[in-house]
Amino acid sequence: MHYDFETLVRRNNTGSLKWNDMKNKNPNVEDCVVPLSVADMEWKNPPEIIEGLKQYLDQSIFGYTGATEAYYDSVTGWMEKRHGFSPKKEWIVETAGVVPGLSQMVAAFTKPGDAVLIMTPVYYPFRLSVENNKRTLVTSELIHTGSSYEINFADFEEKAAGEDVKLLILCSPHNPVGRIWTREELLRIAEICFNNHVFIISDEIHFDLILPGYHHVSMGTLEEKYVNNCAICTAPSKTFNLAGFQTSNHLIADKEMRDKLSAARGYHSLNMMGYKACEIAYTRCEAWLDELLLHLDANKRYVETFVAANLPEAKVCNLQGTYLQWLDFRGLGMDYRELEKFMQMEAQLFLDEGYIFGEGGRGFERINIACPLWVLKEAMERLLEAVIRYRKRR
Structure with a gap:
């Protein structure tokens, strides 16, 4: 059986913590933006459940x-x-x-x-x-x-x-x-x-x-x-x-x-x-999980390839388990608070800021890749566009 890992269920005004948090942080966020922070998935639940x-x-x-x-x-x-x-x-x-x-x-x-x-x-x-x-x-x-x-x-x-x-x-x-x-x-x-x-x-x-x-x-x-x-x-x-x-x-x-x-x-x-x-x-639901892991692996590899090709200022840590990818953005030369503002206001990316995990996380971002691949692609394109604008200002 092939499960649906392409449909996005938009959770505006449903009480979703991360969707509400995104709106609170940037009230002007575009309607097409999906938050990739808190560790729940932007995929539909197994139909068996x-x-x-x-x-x-x-x-x-x-x-x-x-x-x-x-x-x-x-x-x-x-x-x-x-x-x-x-x-x-x-x-x-x-x-x-x-x-x-x-x-x-x-x-x-x-x-x-x-x-x-x-x-x-x-x-x-x-x-x-x-x-x-x-x-x-x-x-x-x-x-x-x-x-x-x-x-x-x-x-x-x-x-x-x-x-x-x-x-x-x-x-x-x-x-x-x-x-x-x-x-x-x-x-x-x-x-x-x-x-x-x-x-x-x-x-x-x-x-x-x-x-x-x-x-x-x-x-x-x-x-x-x-x-x-x-x-x-x-x-x-x-x-x-x-x-x-x-x-x-x-x-x-x-x-x-x-x-x-x-x-x-x-x-x-x-x-x-x-x-x-x-x-x-x-x-x-074991079959659903086995299919999910293939989609997670594809998403992981997409982020790695995209960053390597387009963002020399960033490094991707090797993701072995979880659906939470850890990225090092210290190469952008920003203070961790500046990085947070840049992500939320310029790139319209709502991730979990690395500093919340301890001082060693400053300058890092945690991105939740449990989402349709097309959502992840849109997010990474927004990031690249924001970084290009930032390069021109430096």
């Missing part, structure tokens, strides 16, 4: 509803089939999204005075989950190699050995730099944390979005002692564009830590539609 939810609505009463055996089977079955490990049903703690779950785990797994380690530049809610819980933030900066990033293991090990560091929030695959950590890298992280009594929260929400030629290694596939020292955060939201259903599954083998998160949530069940959407996605 839409049809399945319609059938479910016809048969349902909208009372308090918890997870069913079919739901748990769909989650564990997906992990086994796509990621090579078999979590037990009782490991699953559902939360209303990975981001709320991160904050709840920081509160549950640490106490005031404790420190939490992150590797920057990284998804900014990691920092917020630490700061909002009034814990101490410790950062280890990734090493930028030009086309990719590596972990500074000497620095990481030194930071993890800090007396107050109790928790690592790991981004795997890494957002925004697009790296997929190798098994060797993950084993080294796991061993360092195990030896220093640092519990790992592994945010693997992008684990299905792996581009051809690469392979995601879940923390769930490592040795048992390491699996028992981590929480693996998963969700169908990025994979199947279901963020609005606010449903995620945290896989925690250690019962004590699992019970701490369950107690910290403040609720016992999720939105009933989220449960069903997740179940349908994991049992009926």
